[in-house]
Amino acid sequence: MPAMSFLSDVPSTWEVLPDAFVRGISLVTIPNSGIAPLLQLCEALHSTQFEEPEVIRLRQMAQARYMLQFAASQSPHYRKTLAGLDIDTACASPEAWRTIPILTRSDLQRADPPIFPEYMPIGHQVASEVQTSGSTGQPVRVRKSAFSRLFFRALAIREQAWHQRDITKKLASIRANVKKESRENWSSAVSHIFRTGAYDCLPFVDITEQLAWLAKVQPHYLLTYPSNLLALLNAAAEKSLRLENLIEVRSIGETLSTDLRERCEDQWSVKVSDLYSSEEVGNIACQCPENGRYHLMEENLVVEVLRDDGTPCAPGEIGRIVVTDLHNFATPLIRYDIRDYAEVGEPCTCGRGLATLNRILGRHRNMLRTPEGEVRWPLTGFHNFDEVTPVRQYQFVQSERDLVEATLIVDEPLTPDQRAALEGIIRKALQWDHRLTVSDQCTPLAVGVNGKFEDFVSHV
Template sequence: MHNVPPLDLVSAVPGVAWPALPDPAGSALLALLFQFERSQWWPAARIEASQRRQLAALLDHARRTVPFHAARLPVAMPDPDDGAAFEAAWQALPILTRGEIQAADAEEALLAESLPPGHGEYREIFTSGSTGRPVRAIRSQLWELIWSAFTLRDHLWHRRDFAGTLAVIRDSTPGAAPWPEGMTAPGWGGAGGGLIATGPLVGLNVMTPPAEQLGWLLRRDPDYLLSHPSILARLAEESRRTGRRPTRLRQVIAIAETLRPETRATIEAALGAPVAEVYSTREAGYLALQCPDHPHLHVQSEGVRVEVLDEAGRPCRPGEVGRVVVTPLHNLAMPLIRYDIGDAAEVGAPCPCGRGLPVLNRVIGRRQNMLRLPGGERRWPLLSSSDLGALVAAVPGLRQYQVVQEALDRLRLVLAVERTPSTAEQAAAIAWARGKFGADFAVTVEVLSEVPRSVAGKFEDFVCEVP
């Protein structure tokens, strides 16, 4: 590998400890990493050509096996080796919206009728993004394997020591990892892909108050810390206020929200460790990873096509800001072709590091509000896939939702549904909100045909109106 710490691979063959012989999944991960190590240095034109060939295979599969795309895609696309013709036809394909996914999902019209051999089983998740529109997404086992490969690439790029302790503050399931001690696992789990021997993983619920989070972090004293920028910023504030910080921390990993330059600087100064950014979504996977040598992001072109488009739908040039449209290359279970994920980003110039992967200077507008408590604390109102699944089950026909904190002890649950929820369904929604955010909250339900946009023209799934 390219300038990385030593790795201890896990052998799956009894009687063979070294050199390690991985199981089939581990061997597939090694094959992907072997190719990633080389493809990242290809010229941009070669990366684009290879991506077009995979896009052609994805479109062919979607046209043949996915009812939604059969009625939407052209009968044929130009040869992917004819770059100009293929790109012109690609730009003519319609943009897929979140609302269309919901409408198609009602009849499972976006699901492939079958998967090619080697792609494994269907896996279901729910995602909200920052739009407040719950989306049921289906992915394949192969797609999850590729997710693991990009997780490992991120660790390898940033030369992380797999023998260290990884601390994670991102679980939002009530009671799943209660403070003060949280949970402990013997390895990094999916982060090691079952291929690489790692140190322990320690985790904490995001609903833990910041002072307790810092106390937990000091006791665990990890090598690496992964969480959301808003949580990391509050930890930094608490660390600065108390004059205490972990002693072994080598790097902080920021996920799920926009990482602003001032937030990065605050975290690095308070916690005494550099910050690396990850840009991903549940339904589309890894979109971009921070360059090992620069603060901007590299699009993960081996796994996804990322387009940044201006108001006219044209690709943005370096320095321009536009909407982010993505196409995961390998999720044949539920192909998302030119999917508008609701984010904006700024395109960057080619990176001085020499990698041919496209550059995003920054991702814009993914910040959510914080839940405020009577004691003055703020907590991150994150919704897990299981949380969203429970809300969808409680309110059949849910199209969109928003939680509005009107006062320190009062929430309004705004629901956009196909039909007015019954009394029992509204009661179930209220129970869901109180179970998620706190039993002391008074919760009311407001039913609308569409959740209104913010002043900035965006949807927010959690809005705090407390002064």
């Protein structure tokens, strides 16, 4: 049985900030008002993770009942879509739950009638609004409550604790929409309660500049997007650059492939831990420290993985992800189709009752559709490109049912032999006998406005 105290179980390097507790009180330890709710939530999440799946499910449905009742009365959108729904019945069984209508991104985007509630429950207030651009250029607006931000922080802290990170070490992050800066602490959720090490941050500048920056900063932890990690690995291999202090790479923002994970582990001898999140609902799943499965953040979200017919996928099956945010009253997201696909996992052997995913596969538009009618997640074969020539970046676009166009970013124009060799690798990886064009260029491909990049996009 795990110990049930968060603060006594955190890694030994985690030192509580000196002003975390009220001083001069001997009767009881009282956290300062600024961190008390966060600490309380960390404490709760420390024990709920080990509850039995049935208990977790019951808790979820008790909270879902609040959310549905609130949405049905305060949100014009749900007043319409949940009209006539018996909420108690809907929350009483998984079958009944699935009669609740799915919220699509288009519904959310149209927002007619508005989804935002007219009043907030006592103790909740709107704290911020995010506008997500999305890879298909359909922006949606989601308001976040202060409490949902609190949940986000507590889950982020738990993820750090799972991986036993030494938060006194140096963290570097390379990501979109940030400015270059150095700070004295990690400036992340964990820094609200604990003393953290230095933090250096860089936007997506030229890859050579990124490498030079990393060589100077020499971080212990590196946080970045998978596509950027690939570019870094390629550039570092060429310069034989090793990041001597590096302990772990943390990937966010895009789908992390097994290929890339292995490549990073081989080349830099560090582990890669991935976090699956979305701007709309925050952390959805993070990797189990013991076996790499993705644990769902079920205290905050109901996550369903559904087949095309709407029934739940069994372990090993791939389906679309539908999420319900249990705590963000500022924008009720009930059975929201987040448009990602994932493979359902078995219950984890680590003792945590939180359900698992084996892998996250990305968007519907990242699937290959063959003229024969097969639909599958494509392998691009980039692991083998280096046998022919260094490929800095690549993107495959399926523009027609029988046509895939590959664009490879290389330093020197491809020779006919190289092109033929690369075409062979791509055909084999994609299992593709139809039309394939391979073009090369020296200028990098642009990433989306959110800094995200998709290496396979289907337009069919």
